[in-house]
Amino acid sequence: MKIENPTPLEWRFSERAQKLQSSAIREILKITMRPEIISFAGGLPSPATFPVEQLKVAFDKVLSEQGKVALQYGPTDGYGPLREWVADSLSTNGAKILPNQVLMTSGSQQGLDLLGKVLIDEGSKVLVETPSYLGALQAFSLYGPEFVSVPSDEGGLLPETVATLGQGARMLYALPNFQNPTGRTLSVERRHALVDICARLGLPLIEDDPYGALSYRTEPLPKMLSMNPGGVIYMGSFSKILTPGIRLGYVVAPRPLIEKLEQAKQATDLHTAQLTQMVVYNTIKDGFLNEHIPTIRKLYSDQCDAMLDALKTYFPSECSWTKPEGGMFIWVTLPKHIDSMKLLDEAVQQHVAFVPGAPFYGNTPEKHTLRLSFVTVPPAKIREGIERLGKLIAAKI
Template identity: 35%
Template sequence: MTGTTLDDYTDRYAQRVRGMTASEIRALFAVASRPEVVSLAGGAPYIAALPLDAVGEMLGQLASEHGTSTLQYGIGQGTLDLRERICEVMALSGIDVACGASPEDVVVTVGGQQALDLVARLFLDPGDVVLAEGPTYVGALGVFQAAQAQVVHVAMDDDGLVPEALEATIAEVARSGRRAKFLYTIPTYQNPTGVTLSEERRERVLDICERAGLLVVEDDPYGQLGFDGAAPAPLRARRRDGVFYLSTFSKTFAPGLRVGWILAPHAVRDKLVIANEAQVLCPSAFAQAAVATYLSTMPWRQQLKVYREVYRERRDALLSALTDLMPEDTTWTEPNGGLFVWATLPEGLDAKAMMPRAIAARVAYVPGVGFYADGSGAGNMRLNFSFPPPERIREGVRRLAGVLEQEADMRRVFGAGPIAGDRPGTREPRPGLA
């Protein structure tokens, strides 16, 4: 097929491919990585906070002294050594042996993203419904879209997922004759909002899902990055049946190694391993050995404290700059951990439409529409504080505030009204997030 064009392949795509689109974050990477742009867009951890000399020496020794095993094929479930270390990490959050946390039921994945994809492959048929917080992680939306599932959002407020909204949504889906397979939730320092599901609501959400026969997929990349005291215990620490716990070392060690995991109900473990083998054959033995060695030979608990202090300082810098510089009627969340703040713009402003002007002003963020499956979020943006230093964060907010003021001035001059269809499909209540 010499000189083929895109049209030559369109009719050959599988059905599940046809609705695929680039995420809002991916589309920003090319411009956000320019040195003159202050990027508040991505969710990159501050790797420079690691003891890189020691990590480099460790990696060199793995290759030179253990290369015959670490550079070889492995097994689909992941090495026992790493799975045992993962159980030690989960125990810090309260997911221990009493909760059914066993190396036997841990499946190592290529980052948290592959963990999500494996769960989707196991449980989602085309047309199935996934319930998810609105807004939710953009990478999860891509996975569910590829599985040809429909995402139905459940309202949040400053205390996380609203239990009454969850009950109403479950009932609404059932009345429509559709089948909801699971609730996907990031209950702790949520991406993109930064909010945390309250202690009291965690039990209620689990009770609602249990009564409805709904599985729970708990995504917890940020739970050990709290700034102001310990986070509430994960959902998986409270119920072992029907709860899949997903996490990753991307935020607490190094995303470039691409190592995550699933703690699954025992009855599902074998299916996950089979699906993992079909997809990647086996996770990287070298990456697994690197993480396991890091956890067994280096002060990783102290490193978590370093990350927390760095991110607390940068969170404070972002909140201070927003308070000092943003136009009136702009609101935002105030996270107690994680990497993100969720901002709501003054009435009528469209975060996606503003992007060209923002890039021209050398500042980047992620428009809110990328975190919804239903077109909501036009008046929102996600701001990341983990990567830029505090002085760059403040400069980025200064530039962003100027863009908002220019947009508001243009609307006043040209008499533009509010955004048509602003935030469709959302349900009340949404204080702090709407």
């Protein structure tokens, strides 16, 4: 039988798919992967921090001792001992977290997708920071929310504005530690105020915390989860403290939500690789992260200092930028008439790259902003790149 004159397949995509676009960042990354380019555009951790040897030993051990179990289908909620480890690591004197409040996910990004699936209807109000993490905006967008941008200043979001904006909303999404993209940290006072207001509104507060452990100067600030574990949904990740390529994160929440998220995950990918979870558990269970994380902090802190010095030296005084106390990013505000998307074209010609700020806004973008990552570029190259960028900007003032 031959197909004669078949109707050519005209793809009819769902409404949500028609709105999908490739991430501006990933498109830019493709261009900036050329070796001659000094790229501050990446959101990738430094491969120098990946504990390759330790993971190799752990893969060998798990496959040798429990290979058949590690390679079989596993439970949707995750590998028991690792869920226990996560629960213990987040428990405080005032707030005990139980292992059954932990759902392991295929990277933190999957946690965002599952939260969108379970909490967002078409038109649901979702509060986000100004600016916010692009990957979260993308994940939630698939479910058709109406984003409400919470006003902010240098200290991050302004909790008192939530009392009005948050009424009838489905959730508030915040990244309190060394935020992506700004590098800002929410103060302890604002954390308490935000938790308080959300609790009064009955508004689920999502605390996304992939960078929390990467504090340069002080101990990390208390988590909002510890202030009200009944109302805060905490998201963690092994991407920035171990390796991102294994795709392992987790969501911590009250049981009614975890049960729904687990059902959604079952329909989405059945479960996250058991082998990976067993290997991570074996690698970290005896305190490895206590030695390992300080080495990451030191590396990133030195490079952050190099970038801050270079910005001071080479950027025009009309620009301002954040001074992060941890994490991977600095956020630059240019004079208002400079569109950073256009600036990027010129910058790439000068072999230096960054990410324009516009895509990070849930609503009205501030086009004169940009994000710089300092973690994968050595200090000498940081100075060189920032000098070039500074000259380009100075020429426009």
